[in-house]
Amino acid sequence: MATIQDVAKRAGLSRTTVSRVINEHPYVTEEKKRLVTRAMQELNYVPNSSARRLRRQQTETIAVYVPRITNPFFSHLVEVMGKEAAKKGYQLILCQTRYKKEHERSFLELLKTKQVDGLILTSIENDWSKLEPYLSFGPIVVCNEYSDSAQVPSVYLNQIEGSYLGTKHLIDQGYTKIGYCTGNHKSSRVSKDRKIGFLKALSDAGIPMKEEWFFYNAYSVQDGFAAFKELKKLDDPPQAVFTGSDEVAAGIAKAAFDAGWRVPEDLAIIGFDNQPLAELMDLTTIEQPIDTIARQAMKLMVEAIQAKKPLKRKEVILPFQLIKRSST
Amino acid sequence: MATIQDVAKRAGLSRTTVSRVINEHPYVTEEKKRLVTRAMQELNYVPNSSARRLRRQQTETIAVYVPRITNPFFSHLVEVMGKEAAKKGYQLILCQTRYKKEHERSFLELLKTKQVDGLILTSIENDWSKLEPYLSFGPIVVCNEYSDSAQVPSVYLNQIEGSYLGTKHLIDQGYTKIGYCTGNHKSSRVSKDRKIGFLKALSDAGIPMKEEWFFYNAYSVQDGFAAFKELKKLDDPPQAVFTGSDEVAAGIAKAAFDAGWRVPEDLAIIGFDNQPLAELMDLTTIEQPIDTIARQAMKLMVEAIQAKKPLKRKEVILPFQLIKRSST
DNA sequence: CGAATTCATGAAATCGTTTTCATAATCAGA
DNA sequence: TCTGATTATGAAAACGATTTCATGAATTCG
Numbered sequence: 001m002a003t004i005q006d007v008a009k010r011a012g013l014s015r016t017t018v019s020r021v022i023n024e025h026p027y028v029t030e031e032k033k034r035l036v037t038r039a040m041q042e043l044n045y046v047p048n049s050s051a052r053r054l055r056r057q058q059t060e061t062i063a064v065y066v067p068r069i070t071n072p073f074f075s076h077l078v079e080v081m082g083k084e085a086a087k088k089g090y091q092l093i094l095c096q097t098r099y100k101k102e103h104e105r106s107f108l109e110l111l112k113t114k115q116v117d118g119l120i121l122t123s124i125e126n127d128w129s130k131l132e133p134y135l136s137f138g139p140i141v142v143c144n145e146y147s148d149s150a151q152v153p154s155v156y157l158n159q160i161e162g163s164y165l166g167t168k169h170l171i172d173q174g175y176t177k178i179g180y181c182t183g184n185h186k187s188s189r190v191s192k193d194r195k196i197g198f199l200k201a202l203s204d205a206g207i208p209m210k211e212e213w214f215f216y217n218a219y220s221v222q223d224g225f226a227a228f229k230e231l232k233k234l235d236d237p238p239q240a241v242f243t244g245s246d247e248v249a250a251g252i253a254k255a256a257f258d259a260g261w262r263v264p265e266d267l268a269i270i271g272f273d274n275q276p277l278a279e280l281m282d283l284t285t286i287e288q289p290i291d292t293i294a295r296q297a298m299k300l301m302v303e304a305i306q307a308k309k310p311l312k313r314k315e316v317i318l319p320f321q322l323i324k325r326s327s328t
Numbered sequence: 329m330a331t332i333q334d335v336a337k338r339a340g341l342s343r344t345t346v347s348r349v350i351n352e353h354p355y356v357t358e359e360k361k362r363l364v365t366r367a368m369q370e371l372n373y374v375p376n377s378s379a380r381r382l383r384r385q386q387t388e389t390i391a392v393y394v395p396r397i398t399n400p401f402f403s404h405l406v407e408v409m410g411k412e413a414a415k416k417g418y419q420l421i422l423c424q425t426r427y428k429k430e431h432e433r434s435f436l437e438l439l440k441t442k443q444v445d446g447l448i449l450t451s452i453e454n455d456w457s458k459l460e461p462y463l464s465f466g467p468i469v470v471c472n473e474y475s476d477s478a479q480v481p482s483v484y485l486n487q488i489e490g491s492y493l494g495t496k497h498l499i500d501q502g503y504t505k506i507g508y509c510t511g512n513h514k515s516s517r518v519s520k521d522r523k524i525g526f527l528k529a530l531s532d533a534g535i536p537m538k539e540e541w542f543f544y545n546a547y548s549v550q551d552g553f554a555a556f557k558e559l560k561k562l563d564d565p566p567q568a569v570f571t572g573s574d575e576v577a578a579g580i581a582k583a584a585f586d587a588g589w590r591v592p593e594d595l596a597i598i599g600f601d602n603q604p605l606a607e608l609m610d611l612t613t614i615e616q617p618i619d620t621i622a623r624q625a626m627k628l629m630v631e632a633i634q635a636k637k638p639l640k641r642k643e644v645i646l647p648f649q650l651i652k653r654s655s656t
Numbered sequence: 657c658g659a660a661t662t663c664a665t666g667a668a669a670t671c672g673t674t675t676t677c678a679t680a681a682t683c684a685g686a
Numbered sequence: 687t688c689t690g691a692t693t694a695t696g697a698a699a700a701c702g703a704t705t706t707c708a709t710g711a712a713t714t715c716g
Contacts, residue, residue, distance in 0.1 A: 003702055014666045019704060027664050049441040050387065051702035053378040054671050061421075068407060075403045079396060082424045086431075091443070093389075094422045096410045103414075113377040115419070221604045247604070254608050276549045276575070277605060280582050331672055342696045347674060355694050379672035382701050 002043035011039035022047060053114075061091040062301055063116040065107065067099045067123045071219075072275045073245070073290065077122055077144070080294035088302050090117075099185070101125045111137045117305045120297055121145060125187055139304035139311050143297035146189050146315075153304070153314040155296045157288055159190050162320040163197030166270050166286045167242055171205045173328055175240035175268055178202065179213035181227045181252065182244030191244075198242055213238045224251015231267075232259060240268035240328070246278040246285055253281055253327060268328045274321075284328040287321040330371035339367040350375060381442075389419040390629055391444040393435060395427050395451045399547075400603050401573070401618065405450055405472070408622035416630050418445075427513070429453045439465045445633045448625055449473060453515055467632035467639050471625035474517050474643075481632070481642040483624045485616055487518050490648040491525035494598050494614045495570055499533045501656055503568035503596055506530065507541035509555045509580065510572030519572075526570055541566045552579015559595075560587060568596035568656065574606040574613055581609055581655060596656045612656040615649045 004022075008015045013032060020028050021036040028036075039045070053059050064081055066074040078094065085092050093116055095107040104125040110116045111134050118139040124131070128147045134140065135152065142154040170178055180198055185191045202209050212234055215227040224247065231237050231252075243249040249271030256267050263269060271278050274287035296316050304311050332350075336343045341360060348356050349364040356364075367373075381387050392409055394402040410420050421444055423435040432453040438444045439462050446467040452459070456475045462468065463480065470482040498506055508526055513519045530537055540562055543555040552575065559565050559580075571577040577599030584595050591597060599606050602615035624644050632639050 004704095005702080015703080016666055016705085017664085020665090023704080027662090029664070032664085046437065046440045048382070048702055049443045050378060050381040050385075051671090052704075054376070054382050054673085054702080055704045057378075057671075059378065069397065069410065070400065070403045070407045072398065072400070072403075075398045075400075078422070079398045079424065082397065082422055083426075086424075086434075091438070092422050094406070094410055094420050096407065096414075098411075106414075109374070110419070112374045115377045221608060250608050277608070280549060280578055280605070280609065332674095333672080343673080344675085344696055345694085348695090351674080355692090357694070360695085376672050379701090380674075382703085383672080383674045385701075 001048075002045040004045075004047065006043055007036065007039045007045050010043060011035040057114070058305070059115060059117050060089060061093055061116045062298075062305075063093045063095050063107065063110050063119050065095045065097055065104065065119065065121045065123065067097055069094065069096055072247075072277075073273050073288075074122060076275075076290045077294045080291050081120065081298050084295055084298040088298075090302065097123065097125055099123075099125060105130065108134050111140075118301050120301055123188070127187075135311070139301065141297050141301045141304065141311075143293055144190070148189075151313045152311045153300045153316070155293050155300065155316040155318070157293075157318050157320055159193035160197035160200070162272075162286055162288070163194040163242065164201045165197075165320055165322055166272070167198050167201035168205075169284070169322055169324075170240045170242065170268060170270060170328060171201060171207060173240075173264075173268065176207050177213070177236070177238045177240070178207065178209070179215065179231065179238035179241035180209075181215040181218050181224075181241050181248055183219050184216040184244075194244060210236075210238075213241075218244065218248045218251075221247045221251040221254070224248040224253075225255045226251075228252045228255035228259070238267075240264070240270070242270055244272055246271035246273050246275045246281075246283060249283050249285070249327070250277050250281045253283065263327050270328055274323050278323070278325070282326040284325045285323050287323050289318050289321075292318055329376075330373040332373075332375065334371055335364065335367045335373050338371060339363040385442070386633070387443060387445050388417060389421055389444045390626075390633075391421045391423050391435065391438050391447050393423045393425055393432065393447065393449045393451065395425055397422060397424055400575075400605075401601050401616075402450060404618045405622045408619050409448065409626050412623055412626040416626075418630065425451065425453055427451075427453065433458065436462050439468075446629050448629055451516070455515075463639070467629065469625050469629045469632065469639075471621055472518070476517075479641045480639045481628045481644070483621050483628065483644040483646070485621075485646050485648055487521035488525035488528070490600075490614055490616070491522040491570065492529045493525075493648055493650055494600070495526050495529035496533075497612070497650055497652075498568045498570065498596060498598060498656060499529060499535060501568075501592075501596065504535050505541070505564070505566045505568070506535065506537070507543065507559065507566035507569035508537075509543040509546050509552075509569050509576055511547050512544040512572075522572060538564075538566075541569075546572065546576045546579075549575045549579040549582070552576040552581075553583045554579075556580045556583035556587070566595075568592070568598070570598055572600055574599035574601050574603045574609075574611060577611050577613070577655070578605050578609045581611065591655050598656055602651050606651070606653070610654040612653045613651050615651050617646050617649075620646055 004015050004018050008018045018036050082092050097104040120141050122144045124145045128149045140152050146154045146156045218227050249269050253269050271283040271285035274285045278285040332343050332346050336346045346364050397403050413420050425432040449470050450472045452473045456477045468480050474482045474484045546555050577597050581597050599611040599613035602613045606613040
């Protein structure tokens, strides 16, 4: 492998000048520039990024935390972030926390050991107090998930409004017995807020809720199947169900259909995210502007890295949209 | 940020000894080991990975190329690879080529500039001759996609067999007018082989094909909708259709259903991949052992990196499985 | 014309590790 | 007790870039 020294020798110049050409510094004559460029080509030279990283103290790499990349919501988020990052000359390191505190923490070392310039968190497993100390090693941007105590920029949606919107829609359609089927992850602010919004919509309308209409730990299509199985057994089942994702909604819809129930006559269902699957299954759902979230978060991150200023708390709150289809 | 020098000073020892403790070299007394460990803790020291990379000439990072991470087939692949990589102490850099030659090429620089130890390609856009030269910079493993000329390990499935299996199934069910709806990407060996297998199954059974029953450039649910629209217009439409993905199959099934067609009576449909969506829509499909592919590819990659021997051509060919559901 | 800028280049320091080499101390065997 | 291996440690080189500093040439300005 050719080094900058080899190029310098071949061009009959110093390392410094070669470096200047590479980094487009001023004060290099056209003639030397040509000499250097030619030498680089002849030697098939490329700067060694480890050396550059060490000297520059930056890596041009950003870590993105997601629970699991197979979750379409997160893969969509990552797709857009990857595109944006590439545009701005950054690489993306993918960190799957798999909903585990330990995994999340283990990836934090990336920032500490200077393997990445910053962290984008799309989910938070640990208490913020556990993450906070890492801020001294580089910027962190939170996106989708959020935390009141986090003194960093966050791009998110007001999930209270989102679930309120969806629940209100069910109420407006005339349903009064409404179930709730979500992940309900303890450490997740998103989960908590969705529940708050749901309950608020009910109480605003003076509609009662029933403990047995709550189904938790539902993330996948399979979980939707299971939830319907429970629901079906009830003496007094809900007429409609609010879910935390299109997968869960689709699972319930499919299971209901297989059991001979009609949607929405026997059971109305509302999903969340507006994934391709929701269109396929004709599910009413609540759309989150994933592209915008991703782009905003990446923009904030790059700004933070380049400004090298300490990050301040800052909230970018984006709107939801209800997509009405035939399942409600 | 504390450096190894600071630790050495605090412990009253040399950099060398500290380095030995960090890297668990022999010949350090327990006493000094304690001294060093304590100093590291007190200073909250972590080795700087850029420096280590530079000196060691390796990055403990692997690049994975996928067309788009939102494609569930690829996100599943990446999920498993990420898990395996983490287990073995490697990071994953995600490279989305977006089906573009230029993007694919631009990411190749990662290997050249020593930002990653190796490349796993799950799709190939450029001719192998364009990629070949990069082998001198580090190992490349091909996975899912394959190329006859590539002198590297490949983990893949014999797509001729896969599509033959699916098509044969349609024929066995009694269908004689069979359509074909896939991506048909020119540079993709997978595409080519699927078509070969499809045609072979037809010709083995003495069944004719018709040019107007071929639909190309179909990747998404939307493309499935469009394909059905075309299909519906035909005077003599096929009775069954072989597709290249569950998304496309689902799109066709949905469009058919919306148009009042019955599946499979009016149109039988077979998908590919066995994604959750296939179960939801009750689609017969062909399952690819994604977990195994991913694990095998990652295993080969790590071996290649650690052996530091030049890679040889090697083929790992895995079996398909037909999942029969109600769409055929 | 002399002084002050601006332009152009290179030598050497620097980034923070790991590795090689040298050296001293300890231990085992004859 | 001497020899040779083994254990334990540190000084210095190496990894390959960028950046600082110094210096000389060319240009501008009063």
